[in-house]
Amino acid sequence: MPPSSDERIVIENAAIATVDAADNEYTRGHVVIAGNRIESVGEGPAPQWLQGVVRRINAEGHLVTPGLVNTHHHFYQWITRGLAQDNILFDWLVALYPTWARIDDRLVHAAAQGSTAALLKSGCTTASDHHYVFPKDGGDILGAEIEAVAELGMRFTALRGSMDRSKKDGGLPPDHAVEQTEEILIASEAAVDRYHDASFDSMLQIAIAPCSPFSVSTELMREAALLARRKGVRLHTHGSETAEEEQFCKELFGMGPTDYFESTGWLGEDVWMAHCVHMNDSDIAKFAETGTGVAHCPSSNARLAAGIARVPDMLAAGVPVGLGVDGTASNESGELGTELRNALLINRLHGRPDALTGRKALRLGTMGGARVLGRQNEIGSIEVGKLADLALWKIDGVMHSSIADPVAALTLGALPPLTLLLVNGRPVVENGLLTTVNEDRIAKAAADAAKELASRT
Numbered sequence: 001m002p003p004s005s006d007e008r009i010v011i012e013n014a015a016i017a018t019v020d021a022a023d024n025e026y027t028r029g030h031v032v033i034a035g036n037r038i039e040s041v042g043e044g045p046a047p048q049w050l051q052g053v054v055r056r057i058n059a060e061g062h063l064v065t066p067g068l069v070n071t072h073h074h075f076y077q078w079i080t081r082g083l084a085q086d087n088i089l090f091d092w093l094v095a096l097y098p099t100w101a102r103i104d105d106r107l108v109h110a111a112a113q114g115s116t117a118a119l120l121k122s123g124c125t126t127a128s129d130h131h132y133v134f135p136k137d138g139g140d141i142l143g144a145e146i147e148a149v150a151e152l153g154m155r156f157t158a159l160r161g162s163m164d165r166s167k168k169d170g171g172l173p174p175d176h177a178v179e180q181t182e183e184i185l186i187a188s189e190a191a192v193d194r195y196h197d198a199s200f201d202s203m204l205q206i207a208i209a210p211c212s213p214f215s216v217s218t219e220l221m222r223e224a225a226l227l228a229r230r231k232g233v234r235l236h237t238h239g240s241e242t243a244e245e246e247q248f249c250k251e252l253f254g255m256g257p258t259d260y261f262e263s264t265g266w267l268g269e270d271v272w273m274a275h276c277v278h279m280n281d282s283d284i285a286k287f288a289e290t291g292t293g294v295a296h297c298p299s300s301n302a303r304l305a306a307g308i309a310r311v312p313d314m315l316a317a318g319v320p321v322g323l324g325v326d327g328t329a330s331n332e333s334g335e336l337g338t339e340l341r342n343a344l345l346i347n348r349l350h351g352r353p354d355a356l357t358g359r360k361a362l363r364l365g366t367m368g369g370a371r372v373l374g375r376q377n378e379i380g381s382i383e384v385g386k387l388a389d390l391a392l393w394k395i396d397g398v399m400h401s402s403i404a405d406p407v408a409a410l411t412l413g414a415l416p417p418l419t420l421l422l423v424n425g426r427p428v429v430e431n432g433l434l435t436t437v438n439e440d441r442i443a444k445a446a447a448d449a450a451k452e453l454a455s456r457t
Contacts, residue, residue, distance in 0.1 A: 002036035002201060003425045006052045009033040011392065012045055014059035015406035018382040019066050019366045023359060025407075031064055033388040036201055036425035041382050061396030062419060063406040065362065066381050067125025067389035069369025070336045072236075072274040072295035072324030075115035075129045075145055076100065076108050079450040081332045089242045089304045090214075093172050096329060101177035102456040105139035110449035112148035113442045117434060118334030119325070122415060125155055125389035125423045126369070126379055127336075130236060130274070132161025132211040134179055134187075142191055146204065153428040153436045155202075155389065157373055159209035159236050160191040164220050170252065171215045181220050184210075185227055192231045200378055201387055201424060205233070212238040213257060214248050218264060225265040234374055235266065236295075239273035242306045246278050258283040267292045272372045274324060275300075276314075277307040284310065284317050293320040293372035296364065298342040299333070300326030311347050311364075312355040322369030337415045340365050344411055358411035388425040393418060 009032070016026040018041060032040035032050065040047060077100075084095040103111075112129070119127050127149075134141055142160060149156045162184040165171030171178075179187075188208050196206040208228040210216040216237075228235045240246065240257045253260045258279065261267055267286060272293030279287075287294065296311050314321050323343060328334040340361045347356040356364075370380025379389050393416040395401070395409040400416055403409040410416060421429035428435055434442075 005035035005037070007035060008039070008050055008053045009422070009425070010046045010050065010053055010056045011059050011064060011390075012057065014062045014064045014392070015395075016041065016064045016382065017359075017362060017407050019363055020381045020383050031382060031390065033390075033422065033425050036388050038382060038384055038386050038388055040384065057392070057420070059392060061394065063393045063395050063410060063416070064382065065123075065391050065393065065410065066366040066379065067391050067421065067423065068123045068336045068365045069322060069373065069380060070119055070124050070127035070325055071272065071293075071322035071369045071372045072297055072326055073115065073127055073129045074131065074327030074329070075112040076103055076131060076133065077327035077329035078111040078114040078334065078446055079107060079453055080329045083329060087304070088244070089306060090172065090244050092304060092330065097173050097177055099453060099457045100133045101135055101174060102453060103133060103135065103138060103141070105141045105144035107449045107453055108141050109144040109148045110445040112145040113152065113437065114446035115328060115334055116149050116152045116154050117437075117439060117442050118328075119336055120152060120154055120421060120429050120434060121418065121432065122335035122337035123391040123393070123418055123421060124336040125391070125421065126157070126373070126375070127154055128157035128159055128207065128236070128373060130159040130161050130209050132163055132209065132215075133177060134162070135177070146195060150203070151437055152434065153423050153426060155379070155423055157205045157207055158191070158195065159207045160188045161209040161211050162188065162220065163211045163215040165215050165217050169217070173215050178215070181217060181223070184220060185223055188224065189227060189231065192233055196231075196233055198232070203424065207234040207236050209236040212245070213253075213260060214245060218253070221264040221266060228270070235271045237266070237273060239276055240278045240283065241275035242304075243278055256283070258286055262286060270374070272320070272322075274326070275306065275309065277301055277309045279310055279314075284314055284319060287314070287319045288317040291320065293322065295324035295372060296321055296343060297324040297326040297331070298339060298346045300330040302342075302346065303330045308346055308349060311343070312352065315360070320368065320371045321364055322372035323365045335415065336365065340411045341415075358405070358407050361411045362407060388422050390422045391418060392420040
């Protein structure tokens, strides 16, 4: 339950980057939270008439931002980090699929808590997770990860993923790692019926997410789109991640990934794709025209040598773009906060110093992600009436005190210490530590799960 609306938290004397439509910033401002909503934000001290203040924070030397929004992840990969370190995507997948095919709900719970902990401790308040591996004897895997995230207190979009195209059908996954098309559709609809909460302050939503063109049949792509729209939920998949994927689509379907997605009903404002590295001008135009979103995963793309997504061109065209960590088997840090800096730097490698500014990177990680998840009216900026998902970054320490611009301290400097992270008005991180679950317990459970999974392989 959210805090009572009669209870207020006051944050004062902070630099504030609201990331609202006007990019309002305050050099020494305040934020007032009433229950789980933002009640006031502005320059100077908080209003003096406030009643029911349960906590007043002097945030001198801090930057307040919206909580970060993660638009693409694979939580289960927390227990397969550090493997296949020097492979491109297809070889990396072939190397790891046999291990992933042996997971179960107990191991996924441990992995999901490790992934969620890393996200929270790096300033992330909302995340989507794309889980697509459901071994027949794996138990209730989706339920296990939903339970794991709820225990830590993060706002969550669980993506009911799937694969039905195995090696025998011309795909990459081993035969025992895929499901049948009909059972996928039944399970996906059941997940929506059981878990999806469409309310304004929802802590849990469901999206339908077949894995990728090289692991999913055309029938599943089409039927999944019809199902999602009938149920009123969003759609997600991987798209245009590598040159090899583009070649795969041309050989199998006679067209590139974007044209294939268009042919199966997979472009629209209710759709977002992970990666989108290999997009031509026509692809970008189609995404812009249809409002199809992109989850930009700079660190993972670099780890797998996939290339550099054309994010500045996408933004110029009006494509919705957010940031993603991607799975921690291809981004071992698991942090979203560091993706702000990585996105900024990587997108300047083509020789354009203004290709992505610090404030644009912050917008990608906040309002950009909120828009991609369809929650831009609820989260992603610090505005009156929005949900109280906020990060309080300490920028007066030795690593940041001499950086002239508070936003640059976050987006160009080292990731600042996190003094406070609020989700739905509740503290989930205090002084860099989780408030909800013992971190040592999470670490041990994840290490044990990684060893057990390795032994199964």
